[in-house]
Amino acid sequence: NAGVTQTPKFRILKIGQSMTLQCTQDMNHNYMYWYRQDPGMGLKLIYYSVGAGITDKGEVPNGYNVSRSTTEDFPLRLELAAPSQTSVYFCASTNLAGLGETQYFGPGTRLLVL
Amino acid sequence: AQSVTQPDIHITVSEGASLELRCNYSYGATPYLFWYVQSPGQGLQLLLKYFSGDTLVQGIKGFEAEFKRSQSSFNLRKPSVHWSDAAEYFCAVGARQGAQKLVFGQGTRLTINP
Numbered sequence: 645n646a647g648v649t650q651t652p653k654f655r656i657l658k659i660g661q662s663m664t665l666q667c668t669q670d671m672n673h674n675y676m677y678w679y680r681q682d683p684g685m686g687l688k689l690i691y692y693s694v695g696a697g698i699t700d701k702g703e704v705p706n707g708y709n710v711s712r713s714t715t716e717d718f719p720l721r722l723e724l725a726a727p728s729q730t731s732v733y734f735c736a737s738t739n740l741a742g743l744g745e746t747q748y749f750g751p752g753t754r755l756l757v758l
Numbered sequence: 759a760q761s762v763t764q765p766d767i768h769i770t771v772s773e774g775a776s777l778e779l780r781c782n783y784s785y786g787a788t789p790y791l792f793w794y795v796q797s798p799g800q801g802l803q804l805l806l807k808y809f810s811g812d813t814l815v816q817g818i819k820g821f822e823a824e825f826k827r828s829q830s831s832f833n834l835r836k837p838s839v840h841w842s843d844a845a846e847y848f849c850a851v852g853a854r855q856g857a858q859k860l861v862f863g864q865g866t867r868l869t870i871n872p
Contacts, residue, residue, distance in 0.1 A: 648801075675857060686762070686848055686862030687802075694857055702859065734801060740858055747860060749794075749801035 646670050648750035650735050656756045657725040665720040665753050667735030675738045676718040677702075677747065678710065680731040687734060693718055694740075725757045760785050762849050764863035772871045773841055779834040779866050781849030789851040791832040792860065793823055796846040805847075808832065819843070844870045 651666045669676065674695050679687035689702030693712040707729055709721040718737075722729060732754050736747040761784045771777055783789065790809055794802040806817025813825040823834045832849060849863040 677859070679862075684767070684864065686764075686850075686864045687860075688862070689859055692857055692859060700857070736802075738858060745858065746804050746807065747858070749803075751799075751801045 648735055648737055648748050650733075650750035650753050652753060653751070654754045654756075656758060657722075658758060659725060659727065661725050662721070662723050663725070663755075665722075665733055665735075665755075667718045667720065667750060668716050669718075669735075669737040669748070670716065671737060671739065671748065672715060673737035673739045673748075674715065675740050676712065677736040677738075678708070678718070678720045679734045679736065680704065681734060681752075682731050690720065690733075722755075727757050729755065730757045731755060760789070760851060760853075760861045762851055762861055762863035764847075764849055764866050766866045767864070768867045768869065770869040770871060771839055774838050777834075777836045777839045777843070777868070779847050779849075779868070781832045781834065781863060783830050783832065783849070783851045785830070785851055787854065788827065790854060790858075791823075791825060792850040792852065793817065793821070793832070793834050794848045794850060794862075795819075796848065796865075798845070802848065805834070839868075839870055841870045841872065844868055 648669045677692045678690040691710040693699045735750045738745045738747045763782045792807045793805040808825045850860045852860045
């Protein structure tokens, strides 16, 4: 099992460019999440999905879009990159057969917008 | 609104010394409680979690945490730290219903002196 994988590991974007951060999990988890981590701060939820075709906003969704066409994949799209989006992005997944299940995190994507 | 406070941004302890990392939360009801550890350049790994029952929870790597409802606290402890424990530690709370969205504290960076 690879768990949660994220690509790329690191990316530099120019202001106004767009990109997609990829996230894939092979644990057949129904719930997936995107967080961002700014320096010296905890993680903040951007978007989440409770299953294929279902997504919802988290605490800081502005400037981002997501889709969930399959159980395995949950890409995060930045349409017009801004310096405020410089951060480390983490994808996570869990299987809410019950409640309070562990969220498994990917290794992160470090994004620098200049 | 839900919030998590980790009062100590940075803690330094000597190898072999005991450790306590503080976590206080603000929540309308008793949440699920988690401690995650993040090694440099890595994703987050679950150390332990509390759902119900015994308020003293054992985790991996010799860590434990105690839930104190009256103090809205979930402090993390270890009797004797090892150099490999140097990392960032995050406390998080999650709702007992819904999509298990986590709210994280800002983290405590732990440095170990040899």
